[in-house]
Amino acid sequence: MSDDTGSWEGLPSLWRGTFNQWQRGLGVHVNIQHTAHAIDDARQGWLLQAGINPFDARSEGVGFGARRLRIDYRREMAAGDAGFIVGKVAETADGHGRLSGRLLRSHDNVVLTCFETGIDRFDVETGAFLEPVVMGGAEPVAPLRAMPEVTHPPARDPAMRQSWLGTVETRDGDPSGRMTPRALFDVVTRGLWATQIEAGLTRDLVTGSHFASGVNALQVTQFHVPAMGDLLTAHTGLVGFGKRSCSFRHLIHDVGNDRPIAVVDYVLAFFDRQTGQPATPGDEYRKRAEKLLMQPVA
Amino acid sequence: MTGMTETVRGVVRADQCDHFGHMNVQFYDAALSDGYFHMMSLIGLHRQAIQDRKLGIAATKMELNYRRELRAGDLFRVETGFLVFEPGRVITAHRMTRLTDGKLALTAQSIGTPIDLALRRRTELPDDVVALASRFICTAEDLAA
Numbered sequence: 001m002s003d004d005t006g007s008w009e010g011l012p013s014l015w016r017g018t019f020n021q022w023q024r025g026l027g028v029h030v031n032i033q034h035t036a037h038a039i040d041d042a043r044q045g046w047l048l049q050a051g052i053n054p055f056d057a058r059s060e061g062v063g064f065g066a067r068r069l070r071i072d073y074r075r076e077m078a079a080g081d082a083g084f085i086v087g088k089v090a091e092t093a094d095g096h097g098r099l100s101g102r103l104l105r106s107h108d109n110v111v112l113t114c115f116e117t118g119i120d121r122f123d124v125e126t127g128a129f130l131e132p133v134v135m136g137g138a139e140p141v142a143p144l145r146a147m148p149e150v151t152h153p154p155a156r157d158p159a160m161r162q163s164w165l166g167t168v169e170t171r172d173g174d175p176s177g178r179m180t181p182r183a184l185f186d187v188v189t190r191g192l193w194a195t196q197i198e199a200g201l202t203r204d205l206v207t208g209s210h211f212a213s214g215v216n217a218l219q220v221t222q223f224h225v226p227a228m229g230d231l232l233t234a235h236t237g238l239v240g241f242g243k244r245s246c247s248f249r250h251l252i253h254d255v256g257n258d259r260p261i262a263v264v265d266y267v268l269a270f271f272d273r274q275t276g277q278p279a280t281p282g283d284e285y286r287k288r289a290e291k292l293l294m295q296p297v298a
Numbered sequence: 299m300t301g302m303t304e305t306v307r308g309v310v311r312a313d314q315c316d317h318f319g320h321m322n323v324q325f326y327d328a329a330l331s332d333g334y335f336h337m338m339s340l341i342g343l344h345r346q347a348i349q350d351r352k353l354g355i356a357a358t359k360m361e362l363n364y365r366r367e368l369r370a371g372d373l374f375r376v377e378t379g380f381l382v383f384e385p386g387r388v389i390t391a392h393r394m395t396r397l398t399d400g401k402l403a404l405t406a407q408s409i410g411t412p413i414d415l416a417l418r419r420r421t422e423l424p425d426d427v428v429a430l431a432s433r434f435i436c437t438a439e440d441l442a443a
Contacts, residue, residue, distance in 0.1 A: 016307040016375075018332040018339075041308045041373075048373055048397060055371045055398045080345030082336040084307070107339040171313040175370035180311075 008102050011086035012049065014042035016106075018082040025189060028273070030077040032215055033185035035113055038103065039069065040181045042085040043119050046099055052133065058176055063124045064133070065181065068094050069220045072114040072144045075105075076214060082106040089135040092116045093143060097135035114144055124176035127225040145267065147219040148239070148249075153260035156251055157294035160237035161198075163191035163250070173228040184220070184252070188264050191234035191250050199289040201281075210273040211281065216245070218266040224259055231255045238292035244278040245269045246289065301436040302379035302393060303340070305333035312370040320367040327362070330392050330406055333376040337390070341430040352415040353423075355388055360408040366401050373397040379436030385422040386412065388431075391441045405441050 015038045025031035043064060044054045054064055070093075077083070087101030094116065103113040121130040164187055172183030192215075201213065226232060233255050239247035250264040272279040281289075306329050316322040338344065338355070348354060368374055375395045382389040387409070394404040414421040 013304060013307055016304055016336065018306075018335040020332070038308075044309050044373060045307060045397075053398055055369075055373070058371055078345060080335065080348065082305075082332075082339040082344065105339075105344075106336060107342075107344040173312050175312045177312075 008086050008088075008104075011088060013084040014045035014049070014087050014101065015039075016084040019077055019079055021079045024079050028078075028212070029214060030079065030081070031185075031189055032071075032073075032218065033182045033189055035071065035073075035077075035103065036069075036185040037180070037182035038083075038085060039071070039101065039115055039117060042087060042101055043099065043117060045085075046087060047119065047133070050133075050135075057121075058124065061124050062130070063122050063174065063176055063178055063225070065120055065122050065129070065178075065222065065225055066117045066220075067120045067129055067132070067222055069117045069181070069222075070094070070115060070144050070147060071218045073112075073214065073216045073218075074114060075110065075112045077112055081112075083112060088141070089138045090116065090141040091138045092141065093146070094118065097132075097138050099135065100141045114142075116144055122178070122225050124178060127178055127227055129222075129224070145217040147217065147265050150219075150221040150263050150265070153223055154251070154263060156235055157237050159292055159294045160235040160249075160251065161195070161292065162233060163194040163236040164232075164234035165255075166232060168226050168228050168230045168232065170228055177228045179226040179228070179230070181220075184222075184262060187232065187234055187252060188250055188266075191236050192248065192266075192268075195236045195248065195292065196289075199292070200285045211270065211279055212273045213268045213270050215266050216269045218264065220262055220264050222262040224254065224261050226254055226261055230257065232261060236292065237294035238289055239265070239294060241286060241290055241293065243280055249294070300433050301440050302377040302391065303337075303434060304375055305336035305378040305392075306374075306376035307397075308374065310368045310370050310372045310374065315370045320369050321372075323362075323364075326364070326368075326394070326404055327360075329374070329376055329394065330362075330408075333378045333392055334390060334408075337378045337434065341434070342427050348415070353421070353427075354413045354415050355410040355423075356413045357408045358411050360406065362404060362406040364404050366396060366403045368396060368403055374403060379434045379440060380431055381407065381436065381438065381441075383423075383428060383431040383435060385424075385428060386420075388412070388423075391436055391438075393441055393443075407441075
């Protein structure tokens with residue numbers, strides 16, 4: 001239970017649970033929105049351990065989210081897997097004082113997922129981010145996979161196409177009616193599947209040929225926390241297409257209020273579901289997907 | 299013997315609450331179910347082992363005592379242990395704590411019967427599982443503490 005920069009042993013758990021059948025996605029493994037939900041719980045668990053009661057803060061009009069969240073998915077999670085999250089304050093690519101965490105499988109302490117997140121206050125009335133929570137005593141940790149630097153909302157590339165349109169539903173809201181990270185990841189998932197299916201990676205292909213894809217690195221840069229009833233849209237483009245992986249970008253925008261919500265970058269790996277080994281997509285899928293290729297992202 | 303151990307830690311979601319303004323009973327049971335599977339993984343019956351050994355433990359009776367309400371945004375923890383763990387019968391104990399103030403929110407007990415998942419019939423638990431479970435034997439006093 002360690003990585004190359006130090007031990008994670010002995011840290012108190014920030015989240016603990018079991019993944020269920022209903023949390024599986026079309027790709028059979030546990031969908032990324034449920035990892036995002038566990039990480040959000042871990043953020044709140046860390047706050048409580050640090051002496052900040054998120055329940056009381058919310059009643060005073062302050063919620064907690066993250067301007068930046070990075071996740072590396074190391075191993076596939078399946079329904080029935082039990083795990084727990086530990087974390088520590090770390091020095092990361094995003095700067096000093098971020099919560100760096102590991103999701104480990106309970107019975108053998110294998111690392112399933114690594115993540116780094118800020119913890120930022122937001123105004124529950126407006127959804128605007130406020131000052132971040134100051135986290136002292138940062139220590140170095142192994143860097144996660146490098147992702148594009150996003151400092152401000154990027155313009156929509158002409159190659160991007162709309163991949164989702166919908167409102168923030170009641171089930172998507174936190175106790176104060178603001179959209180949860182899980183719900184944002186739900187939009188990301190739907191947008192990704194819409195894009196992939198249009199490009200030819202259909203459910204039939206996935207089940208028939210054993211060819212599958214899985215997110216192995218992801219970064220969310222959030223600018224505003226939407227509210228229940230807000231109409232959101234996602235536009236998706238292809239950043240790059242390699243032999244065994246590709247990179248997508250979503251822009252999530254609040255249509256009614258005309259403001260950017262989030263930029264989501266992720267790396268998708270192709271693999272053979274039967275062998276678990278990396279796989280190469282066929283020419284037809286590649287040709288269709290490459291129509292989404294955007295201008296180079298910095 | 300270590301007794302009860304943490305098997306769930308999380309936050310009550312808004313969509314788990316009913317029009318009484320607190321977590322609906324179905325989600326207490328869901329949390330205990332997650333805790334139960336978590337405990338299974340600690341005694342050698344993790345997902346892959348269940349598939350390979352075709353062995354499960356089916357609940358035949360359950361009793362829940364609700365002590366305090368949980369509301370959206372509350373952090374909570376479930377600890378799980380065994381009052382009895384024998385080859386043919388298991389009595390599991392759960393204790394749920396509201397972490398935002400440290401108060402006991404629920405206690406529960408369930409009776410389980412080992413089941414052969416291929417034959418769908420009652421079976422007996424093997425020695426290695428019984429041995430691993432012995433680490434988590436607890437008492438009725440632990441449950442109410």
